[in-house]
Amino acid sequence: MAAVQLVLQAQDVHTYYGHSHVLQGVSLQILEGQIVALLGRNGVGKTTFVRSVIGFTPPLRGRISLFGRDVTRLSPERRARLGLGLIPQGRRVFRSLTVEENIEVAARGEGGTSLQDLMEIFPNLNERLRVRAGKLSGGEQQMVAIARGLRTTPRLLLMDEPSEGLAPLLVQKLTELIRQIRADGVSILLVEQNLPLALEVADFVYIMERGRVVYQGLPEQLARDLQAQSAFLGI
Numbered sequence: 001m002a003a004v005q006l007v008l009q010a011q012d013v014h015t016y017y018g019h020s021h022v023l024q025g026v027s028l029q030i031l032e033g034q035i036v037a038l039l040g041r042n043g044v045g046k047t048t049f050v051r052s053v054i055g056f057t058p059p060l061r062g063r064i065s066l067f068g069r070d071v072t073r074l075s076p077e078r079r080a081r082l083g084l085g086l087i088p089q090g091r092r093v094f095r096s097l098t099v100e101e102n103i104e105v106a107a108r109g110e111g112g113t114s115l116q117d118l119m120e121i122f123p124n125l126n127e128r129l130r131v132r133a134g135k136l137s138g139g140e141q142q143m144v145a146i147a148r149g150l151r152t153t154p155r156l157l158l159m160d161e162p163s164e165g166l167a168p169l170l171v172q173k174l175t176e177l178i179r180q181i182r183a184d185g186v187s188i189l190l191v192e193q194n195l196p197l198a199l200e201v202a203d204f205v206y207i208m209e210r211g212r213v214v215y216q217g218l219p220e221q222l223a224r225d226l227q228a229q230s231a232f233l234g235i
């Protein structure tokens, strides 16, 4: 067995919405313990890639392996049970459920980060456990979504633009949180539009454009590559 395990291996993934050929041969891999950032402008296919890994929109061609096992034909539920966690884009909370109910709805059987431990990570949610999530601020709702994603202690956590719409102070907190999650042994796919955040935490970076990977490298390399930043991220 190899010393370093691949937690995610996507090979030549082609994903469609109807006749629309959105992902046109995406290959990407994550090693155990890594934070891998997936960057790119709006509409290039980042969320579609996340949905392909989860199995909501399975690829028509190509292969997806999780933890060394081919899951291309597995249902989202089976993939989740292997240890895949998702923090979806757009702070999807159930507005009419309380904070606690939102988090507990994700609990599956044994294991997972306990509610008590989560409240140490998110002390400001602790006083709000019985409040309906719809009453919280946008930033607090995002924290609920993140807490829910951690409730199952995934081996691989997919975070789809977690910093979207967060105030700078909360982005700083998110940065620390991402590092903390990794220190607990979780590998992370971090989909982002926030380049400084991605460069700060990622071990490796991919950029997509129109359904393809157009750049991959170390964050230090991308930080120096102003041409790539301008061409692919519009910075």
Ligand SMILES: Nc1ncnc2c1ncn2[C@@H]1O[C@H](COP(=O)(O)OP(=O)(O)O)[C@@H](O)[C@H]1O
Pocket: 017, 020, 022, 040, 041, 042, 043, 044, 045, 046, 047, 048, 049
């Ligand atoms: N449910 C859907 N049905 C049809 N087309 C979609 C759907 N979701 C996204 N798309 C299209 O797929 C492309 C990629 O979208 P998406 O993966 O959401 O990009 P990103 O996450 O990078 O912003 C876009 O052109 C978008 O309009």
Ligand SMILES: [Mg+2]
Pocket: 046, 047, 048, 089, 160, 161
């Ligand atoms: Mg998206």
